[in-house]
Amino acid sequence: MSVSQKIGPMARLKARRIRHILNVFLLGLSLIAVRVWYLSVVQYDDHFQSSRKPQRRSLVQPALRGTIRDRFNIPLAMNTIQFNAAICYSNIREIPFVKWEKDESGLRKRVLARKQYIxxxxxxxxxxxxxxxMEIEDTIHGRASLFPHTPFVIKEDIPESLYYKLKMCEKEWLGIQMQQTGKRVYPLGKCASDVIGHMGAISQREYHGVAQEMSMLREYLAGREAGKAVFLPKGYDSPLEVRRRLRALEERSYSINDQVGKCGVEAAFDGVLRGRCGREIFEVDTRGNPINQLPGGRAEVGGQRLVLSLSAELQQTAEREQFPLLAVDQL
Known part of the structure; x- marks a missing residue:
């Protein structure tokens, strides 16, 4: 058998495989073209109307945390007003990213308007x-722009005079948003600190634990309403208890930036002290800007006052006798 006779069948087999690959490729392109035509022609009106239709967006209003007092109503933990300076990137987006201006010679020049404003x-x-x-500029570009409708705090606990000064600049400087929030303070310092505990930022583990628990409870209730055979989550005795727990978690509205009790009474009674967060529902446009407020929201409810059985005066006396050096530091 000659060499040409051996090469002939191999070449035909290779050509047949190439034709199969091309046919599959052309079939895929044809399906994509049909899908694009269907979306852009047949369903154009439906998608256009849905894209222009206003949507809903809810804003959580944090509640004022409850106070902790001794048996004679002396405050051991309370709240004071804290003034913060924040940036809301959604207002900065109103400035065009690029605009054209004429220079001295009359030629049009491309200007990065938003970058210059920042x-x-x-x-x-x-x-x-x-x-x-430079740190503020990096914060605006790297953090505040990721969540444009959520104010990002750039400095906490500023003086009240500076707060009102910058408050008057909000209309002149787009993006500035001043905030008044609650700050947890302990008037008696370290007195009974082991009992009272302290506050701290919610950890990623705690936040994901709450999110997973809420997801599990919602999944159980959805399956039960659909008539499926679902088992009660571990630790619950009835569906009513599941609903109450889910409602309590939703009212607390935990977020990744929340402050929660880390130890002591602050942690043990965090749910009681936290209160119920409020919620405002807004109609927003396609860019997420609020248009008007919708009914269905709720007002925030402050946390309950917690009265302990200990006496602050007796506790201070006992700590001075037991820890004299600590008493000197407190003075």
Whole structure:
């Protein structure tokens, strides 16, 4: 058998495989083209109307945390007003990213308007807040822009006079949003600190634990309403108890930036002290900007006051006798 006779069948087999691959490729392109035509022509009106239709967005209003007092109603843990300076990137997005201006010679020049504005805003806030302008600019680009409708705090606990000064600049400087929040303070210092405990940022493990528990409870209730054979989650005795627990978690509205009790009474009675967060429902446009407020929201309910059986005066006396050096530090 000659060499040409051996090559002939191999070449035909290779050509047949190439034709099969091309046919599959052309079939895939045809299906994609049909799908694009169906979405852009047949369902164009439906998708266009749904994209222009306003949507709903809810804002959580945190509740004021309850106070902790001794048996004679002397406050051991209470709240004071804290003033914060924050940035809301959704307002900055109103400035066009690029615009064209004429230079001295009359030629049109491309200008990065939003970037220039953020640089000016960072310099202004850097002077007022005694911060590095580059750090503020990096925060705006790297963090605040990720969640444009959520104010991102750039400095906490600023003086009240500076708060009102920057508050008056909100209309002039887009993006500035001043906040008044509650700050947890302990008037008697370290007195009974082992009993009272302290507050701290919720950890990622705690937050994901709450999120997983809520997901599990919702899945159980959804399956039960659908008539499926589902088992009660571990630790619950009745569906009513599951509903109450889910409602309590939803009312607390935990978020990744929340402050929770870490130990002591603050942690043991966190649910009682936390209260019930409020909620406002807004109609927003396609860019997420609020249009008007909708009914169905609820007002926040402050946490309950917690009265302990201990006496602050007796506790201070006992701690001075037991830990004299600690008493000197407190003075």
């Amino acid at each position: 640089e000016k805003l960072s310099r202004f806030l850097g002077e007022e807040l005694a911060m590095d302008p």
